[in-house]
Amino acid sequence: MNNAQTPDAGYSIDLGNAASKNAYNWSKKTFATRAGLPGEPARDLDGGFSNEIRFGQERLGISSDGIGTKIELGERLDKYDTLGYDLVAMTADDLIAAGFVPTNLSNIIDVNTLDYDVVDEMMRGLHDACQFSKIAITGGEIAELGNRIGGFPGARMNFNWCSTAIGVLHPSLAQPLSGATAQAGDAVVALRSPSFRSNGYSLARKTLQRLFGDNWHSQAYDGTDADQYATWGEALLAPSLIYAPALTAVLDAGLPLRGAAHITGGGVADNFKRVLKNGLGAVLDNLFAPLPAMQRLCEIGGISPETAYLYWNMGNGMLLVVAPEAAEATVQQLAQSGYQAQLAGYLTAEAGVTLRVAAGGLKYA
Numbered sequence: 195m196n197n198a199q200t201p202d203a204g205y206s207i208d209l210g211n212a213a214s215k216n217a218y219n220w221s222k223k224t225f226a227t228r229a230g231l232p233g234e235p236a237r238d239l240d241g242g243f244s245n246e247i248r249f250g251q252e253r254l255g256i257s258s259d260g261i262g263t264k265i266e267l268g269e270r271l272d273k274y275d276t277l278g279y280d281l282v283a284m285t286a287d288d289l290i291a292a293g294f295v296p297t298n299l300s301n302i303i304d305v306n307t308l309d310y311d312v313v314d315e316m317m318r319g320l321h322d323a324c325q326f327s328k329i330a331i332t333g334g335e336i337a338e339l340g341n342r343i344g345g346f347p348g349a350r351m352n353f354n355w356c357s358t359a360i361g362v363l364h365p366s367l368a369q370p371l372s373g374a375t376a377q378a379g380d381a382v383v384a385l386r387s388p389s390f391r392s393n394g395y396s397l398a399r400k401t402l403q404r405l406f407g408d409n410w411h412s413q414a415y416d417g418t419d420a421d422q423y424a425t426w427g428e429a430l431l432a433p434s435l436i437y438a439p440a441l442t443a444v445l446d447a448g449l450p451l452r453g454a455a456h457i458t459g460g461g462v463a464d465n466f467k468r469v470l471k472n473g474l475g476a477v478l479d480n481l482f483a484p485l486p487a488m489q490r491l492c493e494i495g496g497i498s499p500e501t502a503y504l505y506w507n508m509g510n511g512m513l514l515v516v517a518p519e520a521a522e523a524t525v526q527q528l529a530q531s532g533y534q535a536q537l538a539g540y541l542t543a544e545a546g547v548t549l550r551v552a553a554g555g556l557k558y559a
Contacts, residue, residue, distance in 0.1 A: 255294025259284035260356035269349035276433035278320030283434035285359035294361035300333030373453030373469030381521035384538035387511030389432035417486035453515035463558035478539035499553035
């Protein structure tokens with residue numbers, strides 16, 4: 195697609211990428227202020243999922259993110275104890291994608307009017323997610339901003355929630371993972387995502403609003419997994435699976451991981467291209483199937499495969515690049531950690547990403 199925008203999405207991926215690149219360019223102008231000093235940033239990780247800061251011989255990773263408009267699902271369902279998994283996943287999995295094992299997290303909650311019980315529910319979920327990921331929550335802030343913060347009318351509290359996480363470079367790695375050592379013929383392993391994670395919700399919400407009106411979240415859900423969810427709200431609120439512990443175990447096992455892409459905003463191809471260096475491309479011909487909720491949204495909302503694969507993970511939360519002889523061992527290691535994984539494709543000498551999926555062949559330059 196030349197213009198990565200659809201009327202239902204409410205935002206442009208192209209514009210977001212351009213703004214992010216411009217913001218990062220301004221940030222890089224500050225790197226020289228720490229040259230040769232503790233906290234010196236790496237200068238060779240442009241386009242990655244997190245960045246590196248150096249303290250002597252210690253190499254740390256840092257990542258910041260939020261959970262976007264998925265917050266509205268919590269407000270609509272008055273359920274907040276799973277959003278912490280989304281918050282941890284967005285930063286911890288960006289860190290491990292570069293080989294940094296997450297260790298600490300700080301978070302900021304901006305609210306309109308403070309509700310103690312809602313914050314307690316949010317933080318209980320964040321505690322559980324951090325316990326799962328072996329992360330310590332070592333900082334936080336709650337700011338009451340009145341009408342500067344909006345959201346679903348009638349919710350006990352409207353809020354925005356963001357975090358910054360840091361991690362330490364895995365001891366098996368001499369450099370952060372970036373895809374720089376990958377080569378044509380390398381295998382691609384996909385990890386299944388059981389949810390939308392925390393991306394593409396503007397497209398999902400606007401589609402359901404158009405189809406069902408203001409109370410779309412209470413509309414009966416009719417995907418093929420309707421035995422798991424009663425309403426569309428419940429299906430969309432399903433929490434993110436955190437991949438950091440699984441990838442840490444892969445590195446602990448000494449498997450030759452050469453790159454990892456966290457599939458978030460921008461979908462499968464846009465995120466995977468971030469680890470395709472030196473003119474390499476990829477053919478992904480055995481991805482996990484889209485989630486039933488994604489398939490159903492495409493059917494009832496008239497969403498094209500090109501748009502769906504651009505805005506959603508389509509059932510694939512992370513893609514790993516590994517040496518071909520280690521692909522099966524990597525899949526088995528991930529399975530031992532309790533994650534669904536499968537060989538999804540291979541790297542090519544020609545640039546561009548080709549997806550061969552049930553909906554047909556999709557090519558991204």
